[in-house]
């Protein structure tokens with residue numbers, strides 16, 4: 001390889017996100033020189049449009065300085081790889097990765113996180129579905145402004161999911177009245193998620209985000225087991241009681257071999273909408289301590305903001321209301337980090353096999 005191309009490789013080695021395996025970007029990027037043009041081709045196997053854009057913006061100038069070339073041609077794309085699900089379950093037809101969002105206790109912002117994560121994965125270049133399996137309080141219809149709607153079933157066999165803000169959506173809340181959902185118990189409750197998953201015609205999806213019911217009891221566990229999950233994201237507040245429940249949850253998921261990929265700390269501090277003052281209402285540093293203790297990454301921290309509650313109640317999540325805003329950017333960073341982590345920790349299913357099995 002010529003000296004200028006060697007220099008490009010060296011630049012790529014030092015330019016990738018810290019949590020990617022050393023040298024991955026450099027080995028994955030194809031370089032070619034044609035006349036006065038350096039061509040860089042990179043296809044990311046996980047959601048990450050933001051990474052690609054940032055690389056292009058940050059590297060264009062230094063790359064031009066390295067070569068005999070005077071122009072650059074970037075060929076950048078996201079093409080998500082299917083990863084083997086845990087628990088020995090077969091891949092769900094058409095769905096490459098299933099990501100469950102769980103919490104040790106209710107009210108910590110699990111649904112808020114699941115919804116914004118799903119929208120953020122879509123913003124990062126993936127095709128995404130959202131399955132609201134929170135049968136004790138399905139909040140997705142409200143939070144996506146879909147109250148009163150129902151999926152239809154053109155073939156009388158499977159439901160056609162609703163489409164909202166670029167993602168496909170199905171929720172237990174579309175199908176049963178609230179008063180019935182809360183009294184579901186035992187096997188009927190734990191079967192509901194599997195049924196909803198299989199009886200929805202999702203088409204092809206890179207990621208399906210599943211909002212599990214809060215808590216980490218038998219129902220949540222058997223729900224997670226019925227779904228060919230790629231990984232679980234746990235949401236918590238920094239409060240001690242919430243953290244205690246996360247520990248229980250992790251122990252349970254570990255027992256059945258479903259990997260928890262990371263933690264999100266929600267409501268990390270209250271930011272006053274009038275003066276901007278920060279106040280740690282639920283204590284400080286809880287998520288970081290727990291993450292260190294459990295050797296799990298703390299993938300994101302989100303403040304408690306009046307605007308978040310208002311936006312979710314109005315059915316217009318921050319990702320839609322203010323796609324360039326700080327919160328939306330936070331969720332997109334979470335989506336990128338999580339997608340990369342899933343990929344690097346997971347086992348890729350060879351394309352031929354995936355296509356065959358997905359077909």
Ligand SMILES: Nc1ncnc2c1ncn2[C@@H]1O[C@H](COP(=O)(O)OP(=O)(O)OP(=O)(O)O)[C@@H](O)[C@H]1O
Nearest residue numbers: 106107108109110111112214303304305308309312
């Ligand atoms: N960061 C935040 N700032 C302000 N309000 C928030 C934040 N995150 C969530 N909320 C609000 O807190 C309430 C509970 O959130 P959410 O329904 O997402 O929690 P959950 O853990 O899924 O609850 P459940 O146990 O009922 O399923 C909602 O009204 C939501 O809008």
